Amino acid sequence: MRTVLVTGPGGAGASTVAAATALAAARAGVRTLLITADPPPGLTAPGTPGLTVRTLDSAGVFQDRAADLQERLSTVFDLVGASPLDTEEFTELPGSREFALLHALGATGGHDIVVADLPPVCGAIRLLALPEQLRRYLARLLPAERQAARALRPMLAQLAGVPMPAEWLYETAARWDAELAAVQAVIESAATTVRLVVEPGPRTADRIRAARTGLALFGHRLESVTANRLLPTGSADPFLAGLSGQQQDHLKALYEEFTADGVPVRELPHLGRDPYGPDDLAALGGQDAGADPLPATPAAEPWSVQDRWAADGQLVWRLPLPGATRDTLDLVRRGDEVVVDAAGFRRIMPLPSALRRCTVSGAALRDGVLEVRFVPDPELWPR
Template sequence: MRTVLVTGPGGAGTSTVAAATALAAARAGARALLVTADPPPGLTADETPGLTVRTLDSAGVFQDRAAELQQRLSAVFELLGASPLDPEEFTELPGSREFALLHALGGTDGHDVVVADLPPVDSAVRLLALPEQLRRYLSRLLPPERQAARALRPMLAQLAGVPMPAEWLYQTAARWDAELAAVNTVIESAATTVRLVVEPGPRAAAAVRAARTGLALFGYRVESLTANRLLPTGSADPFLAALSGQQQKHLKALYEEFGADGVPVRELPHLGRDPHGPDDLAALGGPELAVGPLPDTPADQPWSVEDRLAAEGQLVWRLPLPGATRDTLDLVRRGDEVVVDAGRFRRIMRLPSALRRCTVTGAALRDGALQVRFTPDPALWPQ
């Protein structure tokens, strides 16, 4: 299954491009699924064989989860003398749309191509990172070794004189972990790529550069850059000609930056109106948006380790970060983990076992990659 995640700076037309991408896949004969919170007007699955449009029901997902959690806490409510909430009292909270999107990505089997319309890129990067972060929190709060001691819990409670976590808590954590793992399987798959959408302009280059850095920090592969709403060139109208000229200048800069890294740039025209229906979406450039096979060249593997022990007595930990600059990077080691800040994004990662027995002796940003040098600790490294 191919999964295409579509995002970009706010207002760039990502929802339209996501819908056009799913439509192009369906018309090419694939069983396509579009996951979106805002389906374009006039696009219905009835008019497009092979296309399924799944509109996010964030309120429904939130209410179902809240009701489930309340049911599991019923014994606690009774103990405290509290009255449970009625279903109509559950009010959707901020962030529920993002959780609904993750929930939808975890259940996309049965399709050849899945196109997910993500929120603006800063929120999208944090959303894609959320399953990994939540699984880390669950592992820290309810470590597996504590779950393995369930049979001893009643006895430990008597000895310690404090209540131990109830069985439902471990069951709930295990179910959440399984659901998060299913989402991780989709978004971390080698068959999952990201399409960045941008409307060329003064702020476009900085926005997509920061986006590439954040996506690379978490190992997500940028498949292409879509330049959206391009005005026709050669207009006799001086005002339109000036606007088009500015667009072309910024488009050239995008070609130079992304083309240097082998990322193709695709151009979509401005229709002069908001797209309505499958014909308008197809007019944006069906062949340009076709979902093809993965590129032959494999993506750089994040967090790779290069063995330089024989030549330099060091191991080099390497993380590709295109678009990053030295003044936006920070790295801190904390025990067996490293905390990497790249611009507005942060990732906490557990070190490979070999690097846990080393000390950090330097770091540098070279050729678009963060390179950290580790020297074996004589007290921990086997002779």
């Protein structure tokens, strides 16, 4: 199954492009699912064979999860004499829409291609990083070696004189971890790509550069950049000609930045009105979605270790971070993990096994690639 994640700066038209992409794939005969919080006006699933539009029900997902958690906490409520809430009392909290989107990404069976309309790009990057982060928190708070001693908890509680975590806590954590793992598998799949939608303008370059760095930091494969709402060139109206000329200058800068790295830039015209219905979406050129439900080749692992032992006695961990600058980049090692801060984003990653027995000897950012140099630790490296 192929998954296309569509995002961009707020107001760039990512939701419209996501709908056009899904419509084009369905019309090409591919079973397509569009996940969106705001379906474009006039687009209904029954009107297009092969297209399913799933509108996020954030309130429903939140109520279901809250009710499930309350049921699992019923023993605790009984102990403290608290009364459980009625289902009608659960009020949707901020962030529930994002969690509903992750829930939908983990339940997409029966389709060849899934097109997900994500929030604005900076929020989307942090949202896509959430499953990995939450699983890390669960592993730290409830490590496997502690769960293995479940049978001993009643005895340990008597010996220590303090209550031990109840069975429901471990069961709930295991269930959450399994659900997060399913979403993480979709996000990190070689068949999952990102389409970045922008409206060329004076602020586009800076906003996209930071977004590009964040996408690379978390290993997302940038499939293409869509330049949206392009005005026609050659207008006789001086005002429109001036606006179009400025837009073309910014479009040229997009081509120079992205095509140099093999990322295609696609152009969509301004219709002169807000798109409405399948005909307008088709007019936007969504046919670039393609009928192939899988990429031609799996995405290569972007982060690699180079063996330079013979040349200079070092191992080099190469981390592609296009758009990153030295003043927005920081790197800290914590035991067997590395904390990387880039363009306002942070990722904590385990070191490759070979590098865990090494010490950091230096790092440098060259041509959009962070190279971290390691030398073997004499106390840990086998002789």
